[in-house]
Each structure stands twice: as C-alpha cells, then as structure tokens.
Amino acid sequence: xxxxxxxxxxxKYVDLLNAxxxxxxxxxGAHLLTKTRANYFGAGTGKxxxxxxxxxxxxxxxLRSIERELAQALAQITPEVQVPRLxxxxxxxxxxxxxxxxxxxDLDEGFRRRTTKRGVAAALWWYRWQIxxxxxxxxxxxxxxxxxxxxxxxxxxx
Amino acid sequence: MGREILxxxxxxxxxxxxxxxxxxxxxxVRERIEDQTGRSVSVGALYTTLDRLEKKxxxxxxxxxxxxxxxxxRKRYYKIEAAGVEAAHRTxxxxxxxxxxxxxxxxxx
Numbered sequence: 001x002x003x004x005x006x007x008x009x010x011x012k013y014v015d016l017l018n019a020x021x022x023x024x025x026x027x028x029g030a031h032l033l034t035k036t037r038a039n040y041f042g043a044g045t046g047k048x049x050x051x052x053x054x055x056x057x058x059x060x061x062x063l064r065s066i067e068r069e070l071a072q073a074l075a076q077i078t079p080e081v082q083v084p085r086l087x088x089x090x091x092x093x094x095x096x097x098x099x100x101x102x103x104x105x106d107l108d109e110g111f112r113r114r115t116t117k118r119g120v121a122a123a124l125w126w127y128r129w130q131i132x133x134x135x136x137x138x139x140x141x142x143x144x145x146x147x148x149x150x151x152x153x154x155x156x157x158x
Numbered sequence: 159m160g161r162e163i164l165x166x167x168x169x170x171x172x173x174x175x176x177x178x179x180x181x182x183x184x185x186x187v188r189e190r191i192e193d194q195t196g197r198s199v200s201v202g203a204l205y206t207t208l209d210r211l212e213k214k215x216x217x218x219x220x221x222x223x224x225x226x227x228x229x230x231x232r233k234r235y236y237k238i239e240a241a242g243v244e245a246a247h248r249t250x251x252x253x254x255x256x257x258x259x260x261x262x263x264x265x266x267x
Contacts, residue, residue: 083229098234099205105224105231106184106201112227134202141206 094138216242
C-alpha cells in the first residue's frame with residue numbers, strides 16, 4: 001500500500017472535484033469534502049499501514065458518496081434544456097418541408113451536443129448563428145429564383 | 159449538365175460522400191467538412207447545396223429514423239450516384255490542371 005501515492009492521487013482527485021464542481025460545491029458536498037480531507041490526512045501520523053489502508057478506503061467511499069451527491073445536485077440544478085424554437089418559426093417559410101425537417105433535426109442535434117460539451121450559452125450562440133446564416137442563404141436563393149423568373153419573362157417580352 | 163464542373167463546396171460534399179458513404183446525413187457531412195477544411199459550415203448552405211446536387215441527379219437521399227435527440231425529426235441520408243462520382247472526378251482533374259499550369263507558370267517566371 002503506497003500511502004504517499006494514495007495521498008497524491010486523492011489530493012489530485014479532490015482538486016479535480018473542486019475544479020469541476022465550481023458553483024455546485026456550495027449546494028452539495030462541501031461539508032463532506034472537508035470531512036473526508038480531515039479523515040484522510042488526519043490519519044497520516046502515528047498510525048499503522050493497516051489504519052492508513054482503512055482510512056484510504058473510507059476516503060474512497062466518501063469520494064464516491066460525494067460523486068453521487070454531485071450528480072444528484074447537478075440533475076436538480078441543471079434545468080431541462082429547451083431547444084430554441086426560432087428555427088421552427090422561421091425556416092418553414094424559406095425552404096421545403098423535407099429540407100426543413102432534416103435541417104431542424106440537425107439543429108436540434110447540434111444544439112443538444114453543444115449544450116453537453118460547451119454549455120447552454122455556447123449552444124445558444126451556435127444555434128442562433130446557424131439560423132441567421134441559413135436565413136440569409138435561403139433568402140438569397142429565393143431572391144435569385146425570383147430574379148431569374150423575371151429575367152426570363154423579360155427576355156420573352158412579357 | 160452532364161459535363162458540368164462543380165463548385166468548391168459541391169465538390170467537398172461529394173468527396174465526403176465518396177470517402178464515407180455510410181451514415182452520411184446533414185450533421186455528419188457538416189462535421190466532416192469542418193474537420194477537413196477547418197471552416198465553419200452553415201446547415202442552410204449544406205442543405206441548399208445537397209438539394210441542388212439531388213436535383214442534378216448527383217446524389218440521392220432517403221429518410222432515416224427519427225430520434226429524441228433530433229426532437230423526433232427524421233434524418234435524411236445521402237448517397238452519391240454514379241453521375242456524382244463522375245462529376246467529382248472531372249472537377250478534380252480540372253482543379254489539378256489549374257494547379258499544374260499554375261506551378262509551371264511559377265517555375266517559368
């Protein structure tokens with residue numbers, strides 16, 4: 001049982017949890033985290049290897065418990081992310097129902113993936129930017145078709 | 159139409175459909191183009207181009223499954239047709255010709 005190695009691993013783990021939890025720490029396992037630290041590091045002096053092993057196991061169990069608490073708290077804190085409805089409102093006016101369905105599905109998928117990877121703000125920004133670019137693209141297409149028809153009519157002398 | 163040279167974005171889409179023919183729907187095609195070119199691709203531009211390629215008979219599409227991740231909407235899978243492969247190769251050789259001529263001019267200058 002490498003106690004120093006364990007201590008380092010544990011310390012890194014706690015730092016990682018702290019860094020990851022951020023705002024969650026206030027609402028979840030801050031007291032548990034403090035208690036676990038005390039249990040573990042307090043056990044270092046004047047104790048046998050067996051004691052240390054036992055304490056390390058307690059610390060691991062405490063960490064698992066913190067993880068569970070964090071997960072529960074995160075589930076409570078993070079609201080069910082709603083995909084914006086902007087695309088649903090605008091895009092059907094600019095493209096065919098087939099394109100609209102496939103495109104809105106891709107936007108939903110992209111939004112959800114980005115929410116998980118980069119957070120709601122980044123996902124919202126991406127979604128709106130995609131809608132803006134798509135609107136410009138489709139509007140330009142519609143305009144091009146209208147101009148082409150008018151040009152054809154003009155050539156026919158109508 | 160048969161001897162048409164593709165635009166750069168059209169060519170990129172067809173190249174992706176040739177490279178990875180399975181599982182090619184909007185999101186995967188867009189992500190692969192972004193990965194390979196390092197440029198952000200708008201979904202609107204992608205579908206406008208795919209629609210155009212389909213009308214030209216260079217790609218075909220069929221509806222796939224609807225998933226909760228997509229808000230219950232179906233995926234539209236795209237497949238390159240023989241005419242698409244031919245158009246991509248033709249465009250490639252035209253681009254290669256430009257590049258060769260450009261290099262020769264640079265060497266001669």
